[in-house]
Amino acid sequence: MGAPAPRAVGVERLKPVPAGKLSSVNTVEVLLVLAGIPLAIIAVLALLTLRGGRKRLRYKPGQPWDHAPVWYEPHPANGASDSHGPAPAAGPAAVGGSSTAALGSSMYPEQAGERDVDTHGTAVAHLGSAGAHGGDGHGGGAHASGAGAGYPPVDAGPLGGARGTW
Amino acid sequence: MTSAVETESHDTATNRTAPARTDESERGALDEIFSFQELARLDEALTMSSRETGLRFTLYIGDLGERTRATAEQLHARSGHHPTDSVLLAVSPGQKVVEVVTGAGAARRLPDRACALAVLSMTTSFASGDLVGGIINGLRQLSDQAGHPASLRQH
Numbered sequence: 554m555g556a557p558a559p560r561a562v563g564v565e566r567l568k569p570v571p572a573g574k575l576s577s578v579n580t581v582e583v584l585l586v587l588a589g590i591p592l593a594i595i596a597v598l599a600l601l602t603l604r605g606g607r608k609r610l611r612y613k614p615g616q617p618w619d620h621a622p623v624w625y626e627p628h629p630a631n632g633a634s635d636s637h638g639p640a641p642a643a644g645p646a647a648v649g650g651s652s653t654a655a656l657g658s659s660m661y662p663e664q665a666g667e668r669d670v671d672t673h674g675t676a677v678a679h680l681g682s683a684g685a686h687g688g689d690g691h692g693g694g695a696h697a698s699g700a701g702a703g704y705p706p707v708d709a710g711p712l713g714g715a716r717g718t719w
Numbered sequence: 720m721t722s723a724v725e726t727e728s729h730d731t732a733t734n735r736t737a738p739a740r741t742d743e744s745e746r747g748a749l750d751e752i753f754s755f756q757e758l759a760r761l762d763e764a765l766t767m768s769s770r771e772t773g774l775r776f777t778l779y780i781g782d783l784g785e786r787t788r789a790t791a792e793q794l795h796a797r798s799g800h801h802p803t804d805s806v807l808l809a810v811s812p813g814q815k816v817v818e819v820v821t822g823a824g825a826a827r828r829l830p831d832r833a834c835a836l837a838v839l840s841m842t843t844s845f846a847s848g849d850l851v852g853g854i855i856n857g858l859r860q861l862s863d864q865a866g867h868p869a870s871l872r873q874h
Contacts, residue, residue: 618813622781710823
């Protein structure tokens with residue numbers, strides 16, 4: 554066995570070496586390849602994920618809610634400004650064509666004067682519609698009106714519903 | 720030089736001009752609570768369930784005071800021209816309370832049991848922090864229950 558071949562450095566390494574001979578690699582190069590490249594990839598991914606835009610705090614149950622109240626309402630059908638009532642004034646929940654207003658069950662028969670309440674409400678209700686439309690968002694959001702800025706209060710008969718906590 | 724997106728409002732507003740977008744951002748961003756994407760989902764859910772059913776669904780998000788049911792019912796009375804056929808979803812994330820209020824006409828198509836079921840599914844989502852998803856699922860359940868009356872069918 555003769556003396557080992559002199560170590561090729563820099564440009565020398567690019568020169569073709571005889572078959573069967575491998576150019577030696579020094580420690581710095583090993584570190585650069587085996588540690589530097591993974592670290593660079595991690596850094597790029599971290600930059601992409603951690604950078605983020607404006608932070609919007611995600612709601613977590615139990616944390617206080619210090620936003621102003623907001624009230625979203627559906628878009629009026631056909632873009633008509635005065636048709637906030639979802640269906641014609643004949644009796645919105647009533648099924649047209651059938652004489653009965655009850656759809657769900659006979660447990661809650663229609664109260665006398667219930668529809669009168671409705672027609673009474675229609676008479677006064679135009680006051681609030683301008684304010685409710687003013688809150689239309691730029692960004693395709695729902696109509697948002699400030700809480701309490703809606704419509705004059707109308708008695709809606711015996712109310713139903715449900716309540717839940719979490 | 721004027722940049723494409725101005726960060727400060729130029730003082731060209733008068734009492735008679737409408738608020739500019741830059742004024743609105745000072746007042747509080749529109750997407751302060753929800754992103755525009757989430758707002759669009761809420762908007763679609765509210766609008767489509769209202770059109771499907773002929774009931775008027777509105778959504779209130781905010782504090783409901785100490786007597787949550789009473790506050791929600793007061794809100795419901797002012798929720799539209801026909802509160803009889805309105806359904807109010809009142810969510811108070813700070814108090815961890817959700818109230819569904821149905822007017823007398825809406826209650827006939829949405830019995831309390833159906834509302835309770837929708838509330839249950841909503842609170843499940845809310846408890847895991849998903850406000851928008853819970854609201855949309857609740858609206859879907861409520862509008863499915865209320866059905867699509869024949870008078871609203873266009874064809």
